[in-house]
Amino acid sequence: xxxxxxxxxxxxxxxxxxxxxxxxxRPLAVTVLDPGGNAIVLKREDHAGILRxxxxxxxxxxxxxMGVGGAAGARHATRDPAFFAALAAISEGxxxxxxxxxxxxxxxxEVVGAVGVSGDRPENDETCAVFGVQxxxxxxxxx
Amino acid sequence: xxxxxxxxxxxxxxxxxxxxxxxxxRPLAVTVLDPGGNAIVLKREDHAGILRxxxxxxxxxxxxxMGVGGAAGARHATRDPAFFAALAAISEGxxxxxxxxxxxxxxxxEVVGAVGVSGDRPENDETCAVFGVQxxxxxxxxx
Amino acid sequence: xxxxxxxxxxxxxxxxxxxxxxxxxRPLAVTVLDPGGNAIVLKREDHAGILRxxxxxxxxxxxxxMGVGGAAGARHATRDPAFFAALAAISEGxxxxxxxxxxxxxxxxEVVGAVGVSGDRPENDETCAVFGVQxxxxxxxxx
Amino acid sequence: xxxxxxxxxxxxxxxxxxxxxxxxxRPLAVTVLDPGGNAIVLKREDHAGILRxxxxxxxxxxxxxMGVGGAAGARHATRDPAFFAALAAISEGxxxxxxxxxxxxxxxxEVVGAVGVSGDRPENDETCAVFGVQxxxxxxxxx
Numbered sequence: 001x002x003x004x005x006x007x008x009x010x011x012x013x014x015x016x017x018x019x020x021x022x023x024x025x026r027p028l029a030v031t032v033l034d035p036g037g038n039a040i041v042l043k044r045e046d047h048a049g050i051l052r053x054x055x056x057x058x059x060x061x062x063x064x065x066m067g068v069g070g071a072a073g074a075r076h077a078t079r080d081p082a083f084f085a086a087l088a089a090i091s092e093g094x095x096x097x098x099x100x101x102x103x104x105x106x107x108x109x110e111v112v113g114a115v116g117v118s119g120d121r122p123e124n125d126e127t128c129a130v131f132g133v134q135x136x137x138x139x140x141x142x143x
Numbered sequence: 144x145x146x147x148x149x150x151x152x153x154x155x156x157x158x159x160x161x162x163x164x165x166x167x168x169r170p171l172a173v174t175v176l177d178p179g180g181n182a183i184v185l186k187r188e189d190h191a192g193i194l195r196x197x198x199x200x201x202x203x204x205x206x207x208x209m210g211v212g213g214a215a216g217a218r219h220a221t222r223d224p225a226f227f228a229a230l231a232a233i234s235e236g237x238x239x240x241x242x243x244x245x246x247x248x249x250x251x252x253e254v255v256g257a258v259g260v261s262g263d264r265p266e267n268d269e270t271c272a273v274f275g276v277q278x279x280x281x282x283x284x285x286x
Numbered sequence: 287x288x289x290x291x292x293x294x295x296x297x298x299x300x301x302x303x304x305x306x307x308x309x310x311x312r313p314l315a316v317t318v319l320d321p322g323g324n325a326i327v328l329k330r331e332d333h334a335g336i337l338r339x340x341x342x343x344x345x346x347x348x349x350x351x352m353g354v355g356g357a358a359g360a361r362h363a364t365r366d367p368a369f370f371a372a373l374a375a376i377s378e379g380x381x382x383x384x385x386x387x388x389x390x391x392x393x394x395x396e397v398v399g400a401v402g403v404s405g406d407r408p409e410n411d412e413t414c415a416v417f418g419v420q421x422x423x424x425x426x427x428x429x
Numbered sequence: 430x431x432x433x434x435x436x437x438x439x440x441x442x443x444x445x446x447x448x449x450x451x452x453x454x455r456p457l458a459v460t461v462l463d464p465g466g467n468a469i470v471l472k473r474e475d476h477a478g479i480l481r482x483x484x485x486x487x488x489x490x491x492x493x494x495m496g497v498g499g500a501a502g503a504r505h506a507t508r509d510p511a512f513f514a515a516l517a518a519i520s521e522g523x524x525x526x527x528x529x530x531x532x533x534x535x536x537x538x539e540v541v542g543a544v545g546v547s548g549d550r551p552e553n554d555e556t557c558a559v560f561g562v563q564x565x566x567x568x569x570x571x572x
Contacts, residue, residue: 003475005475006472006473006474006475010472026210027210031471034479036479038473038479038482039471039473039482040472040473041471041472041473042460042468042470042471043435043439043469043470044435044467044468044469044470045435046432046434046435047210047254048210049207049208049209049210049211050178050179050180050207050208050463050465050467051205051208051209051230051233051234051237051238052209052210053467053468054233054234055230055233058229058233077225078225081224081225081228084225084228084229085225085228088228088229088231088232088233089232091232092232093229093232093233093234093235094233095229095232096226096229096230096233097225097229098226098229119210146332148332149329149330149331149332153329174328177336177464177465178463178465179336179463179464179465179466179467180465180467181330181336181339181465181466182328182330182339183329183330184328184329184330185317185325185327185328186292186296186326186327187292187324187325187326187327188292189289189291189292193320193322193324196324196325312496313496333496333540334496335493335494335495335496335497336464336465336466336493336494337491337494337495337516337519337520337523337524338495338496340519340520341516341519344515344519363511364511367510367511367514370511370514370515371511371514374514374515374517374518374519375518377518378518379515379518379519379520379521380519381515381518382512382515382516382519383511383515384512384515405496
């Protein structure tokens with residue numbers, strides 16, 4: 001399995017933020033977690049709300065928690081809101097099933113981590129997350 | 144960036160409460176937080192429910208947490224209740240997306256804190272919050 | 287029983303803070319709780335640490351929680367640290383047994399609330415708390 | 430007051446990590462918080478334990494929470510362990526009073542944030558934290 005080093009995780013975050021600035025998105029928080037759901041890197045841009053890091057973390061954590069990307073998680077949550085209300089409690093608030101959370105897979109399809117982005121609209125957050133993952137030659141699985 | 148001193152934060156709270164008495168609103172709790180979401184002043188009027196300070200805090204915290212005023216937060220929560228249920232858990236109960244939470248901005252548009260009011264109807268709470276902010280020459284951003 | 291109105295609770299807080307400024311103490315947080323342990327007023331001075339309101343609240347809450355003043359609580363905690371470690375968990379972090387927490391009693395000796403002060407040394411915090419209570423003609427019970 | 434931008438906070442973290450590699454310290458987690466106790470940047474080096482980010486955060490949070498650097502906090506905790514056990518509960522686990530937490534002050538002496546480092550011995554963590562702060566021309570207050 002590819003291990004997501006700090007260097008590579010930092011490159012993902014920086015690329016995601018560069019894309020957000022290029023596209024004029026609102027201020028973001030971006031984080032990359034390892035497969036165990038533990039943060040490797042977090043950056044919060046100037047003027048982003050103070051809950052944005054928490055939301056970004058929960059989007060990424062939800063991906064490694066459930067083993068699917070955030071877009072699939074969001075569709076699932078729409079179909080079954082009661083289950084996701086339970087998940088919020090089960091996970092002690094660690095899950096946000098929302099676009100902007102993306103599983104990171106290596107060339108063998110193994111999950112090597114997840115990225116979470118929060119601050120703009122879900123689809124824009126996702127654009128930045130996907131771009132960040134692809135910029136280091138890994139595969140972005142939105143689910 | 145303007146710093147919200149205790150003096151100014153107290154003046155905001157006192158003005159909000161004076162407005163509530165003038166308009167005959169129900170007993171209120173009013174709080175002012177710094178941009179980091181930490182309380183500077185809290186006052187709870189006689190006969191206000193004991194949860195009112197907590198609600199007022201969560202209305203204000205939600206504003207600095209998400210970077211938008213409570214009216215915008217309330218509209219967002221109506222559109223996407225599942226996400227706001229997740230937010231309640233992610234934030235460990237610190238967010239109430241509701242009118243009565245108002246971002247405080249300085250002349251440069253910078254967020255210098257937030258005010259939260261609870262006790263009457265949301266639009267009346269908001270009236271008091273906005274009045275309090277404007278009474279000290281700052282800008283009330285309801286979102 | 288005397289009821290601690292918002293007006294009187296505010297006067298206690300303001301008197302405690304005026305005393306702190308007169309004596310040149312470090313920046314303080316001061317809160318007054320009702321007998322149910324719920325905040326009526328909180329003020330945090332400029333440059334006081336962001337945990338100071340929480341500590342002030344816990345000093346006051348510990349007084350109404352145990353029914354004794356903070357000086358007695360502090361002596362008790364020194365004699366029986368394991369019990370107070372349990373209290374921290376039992377109370378879910380609401381108790382600080384420390385000087386600077388003071389029970390407020392009326393002319394009949396009834397507990398009508400508590401004040402908590404944090405920011406300087408415990409004995410200095412207590413000086414301000416006691417002064418605040420006495421300034422409105424109530425009795426400060428340090429335990 | 431100087432605002433700690435993401436750029437500057439990132440530079441502090443990167444300088445602290447570069448110093449750790451130069452001195453051959455064990456793998457570290459380094460975080461920079463704003464004055465409100467909210468993370469701006471976090472980096473965890475390869476092979477650092479998964480609790481290291483949490484400890485680094487708590488070292489930094491303890492500094493802004495109490496308004497003193499971690500070395501002073503550590504001395505205080507040694508003198509008064511019962512109070513710091515209570516603080517752990519009051520702060521809901523957000524405080525580690527330990528060397529490696531450093532207040533960041535600007536040229537006017539204002540607190541503009543805090544850095545927390547965890548992974549090696551407390552004095553080595555502190556060396557990296559101080560170096561990071563000084564590398565961007567700000568003042569490191571260890572207490």
